[in-house]
């Protein structure tokens with residue numbers, strides 16, 4: 524029997540009640556993350572990446588409606604947890620800083636300004652472990668040291684505003700990892716940093732992944748960052764997964780016209796003088812989601828009468844590579 528994946532997301536649909544009506548921002552999304560695996564989630568702004576990530580911690584706002592078919596299962600050693608059915612604060616704790624931890628794009632937002640970094644790290648550990656205060660402080664210093672903050676035993680008593688952007692990002696990583704999560708969600712963890720610091724933080728995360736053996740959902744709109752960090756990638760557009768596969772296959776032989784467009788938009792190091800080819804057109808508003816394939820209004824391979832009427836099923840490009848597009852040639856028939 525194959526071991527169950529650490530995380531299984533099935534038919535995840537997330538809608539929000541708004542003044543304009545019910546809007547769909549995640550539409551029937553399914554994916555797995557294996558223990559120790561890094562899954563990259565990539566897509567343009569507004570494609571539903573953060574909404575998907577927050578669903579894993581049941582953190583979406585009060586106006587959220589999860590679809591009746593949606594399920595998110597976290598398979599821990601003591602048995603499976605059905606995340607969307609969690610209600611009580613003591614149960615939600617497991618997916619909010621316990622077995623699942625999250626680091627955000629803007630670390631200033633995840634540290635309270637008037638409480639020292641150390642007190643916040645200690646509080647997090649007291650909440651999620653059986654440590655006492657002294658042990659929690661010792662581990663926090665060790666973690667700060669581990670992420671490269673020098674003089675950690677002094678700096679731990681400083682406040683977020685006393686840290687540089689890169690240091691805050693490191694401290695947030697230290698805090699998220701101190702509880703030894705099985706799954707770390709990194710939502711655009713490097714976008715607010717300058718390029719040099721970005722590379723350092725990515726290197727640091729790669730080291731820690733190896734050392735702690737945790738799985739990561741790495742969210743970014745940058746396919747270049749995915750290429751450096753992830754094992755597999757899922758490409759999202761307007762709430763749908765367009766393509767999934769190993770990073771190598773998706774980046775070398777993208778099958779979906781949307782992924783092909785995203786890759787064409789990347790600057791090529793050896794042709795920096797060539798103009799970029801962005802995916803033409805604007806992303807439609809979630810209030811006006813196109814019928815059929817959600818990408819058909821921008822797709823260079825649009826087939827009238829087909830792409831605007833029926834939602835394309837997933838086609839297997841290889842055993843480890845799938846795309847939801849009628850223009851894709853199946854290399855391997857899906858095993859039924």
Ligand SMILES: Nc1ncnc2c1ncn2[C@@H]1O[C@H](COP(=O)(O)OP(=O)(O)OP(=O)(O)O)[C@@H](O)[C@H]1O
Pocket residue numbers: 539540541546548566567568569570571572573574575584586744809
């Ligand atoms: N509570 C909410 N109520 C209404 N709409 C929401 C709510 N939360 C998110 N949305 C909408 O859901 C859509 C997807 O948002 P999401 O934050 O997941 O995008 P994203 O892919 O993370 O984009 P970015 O790259 O900009 O972070 C957006 O149109 C957003 O405005």
Ligand SMILES: [Mg+2]
Pocket residue numbers: 572573574710
């Ligand atoms: Mg986001």
